Amino acid sequence: MMNVFEAADTRLSCRAFLDKPVDQNIVRDLLARAARAASGGNLQPWHVYALTGAPLAEIKRQVAAYLADHDPHQEETEYPIYPKMLWEPYKSRREAHGVQLYGALGVGRGDAAGRLAQYKRNFAFFNAPVALFIAIDRKLGPGQWADLGGYIHALAFLARGYGLDTCPQESWARLHRIVRAFVAMPLEQMLFCAVAIGYGDRKHPANAFRSPRAPVAEFCRFLGFD
Numbered sequence: 001m002m003n004v005f006e007a008a009d010t011r012l013s014c015r016a017f018l019d020k021p022v023d024q025n026i027v028r029d030l031l032a033r034a035a036r037a038a039s040g041g042n043l044q045p046w047h048v049y050a051l052t053g054a055p056l057a058e059i060k061r062q063v064a065a066y067l068a069d070h071d072p073h074q075e076e077t078e079y080p081i082y083p084k085m086l087w088e089p090y091k092s093r094r095e096a097h098g099v100q101l102y103g104a105l106g107v108g109r110g111d112a113a114g115r116l117a118q119y120k121r122n123f124a125f126f127n128a129p130v131a132l133f134i135a136i137d138r139k140l141g142p143g144q145w146a147d148l149g150g151y152i153h154a155l156a157f158l159a160r161g162y163g164l165d166t167c168p169q170e171s172w173a174r175l176h177r178i179v180r181a182f183v184a185m186p187l188e189q190m191l192f193c194a195v196a197i198g199y200g201d202r203k204h205p206a207n208a209f210r211s212p213r214a215p216v217a218e219f220c221r222f223l224g225f226d
């Protein structure tokens with residue numbers, strides 16, 4: 001059984017999944033175990049819609065039809081995914097991420113069509129056989145949004161225990177209207193993101209790079225340590 005360090009070390013945002021189904025009991029188990037995540041006041045503010053099989057195929061079909069004549073980048077989100085303009089160090093980190101991802105896929109900087117095609121892979125869940133939509137009560141605040149991240153990461157690490165990979169996908173927030181109608185999400189909820197789940201194709205170029213991290217000294221000030 002994989003230990004927690006290995007699970008954390010091997011988690012990545014998987015952008016190519018194998019054509020291999022996931023046992024539904026494993027998905028149910030992951031959803032339940034991830035709810036051990038801490039949340040302020042134990043509010044457990046996550047709402048999850050889990051899709052596989054025919055419903056998953058159908059929402060992908062609906063979205064593909066919509067995106068045939070809509071640019072997903074032009075779709076309005078219900079919350080700002082990023083501030084309008086990023087500043088340092090975030091701006092450089094985001095740019096480096098794009099260079100790394102598109103570089104691994106051989107999509108050139110000026111290749112707008114290639115970039116859009118890769119971005120649109122989000123809306124096929126990168127071929128994952130299971131997809132989650134994660135929503136929050138829109139009256140809740142930043143504290144509870146942070147709790148959603150805790151739930152998603154608990155799930156991502158636990159998934160590694162089953163040899164599964166995941167990809168959190170904020171891009172889906174752009175298609176909130178289609179998602180809301182499809183899963184009958186009540187109006188008081190807001191779509192935060194999707195999470196793709198499946199067995200990753202670890203040899204695929206999209207999964208063959210490791211995203212960098214800033215050294216601890218860059219984001220942590222130590223007080224009272226030797």
Ligand SMILES: Cc1cc2nc3c(=O)[nH]c(=O)nc-3n(C[C@H](O)[C@H](O)[C@H](O)COP(=O)(O)O)c2cc1C
Nearest residue numbers: 011012013014015097122168169170171172193211
């Ligand atoms: C909330 C959240 C939303 C994300 N949305 C997307 C997305 O829509 N598409 C995508 O390809 N990656 C998405 N990512 C993945 C990030 O790009 C990734 O976590 C980051 O580059 C670090 O890489 P790693 O997860 O492989 O360690 C998202 C990550 C998080 C935490």
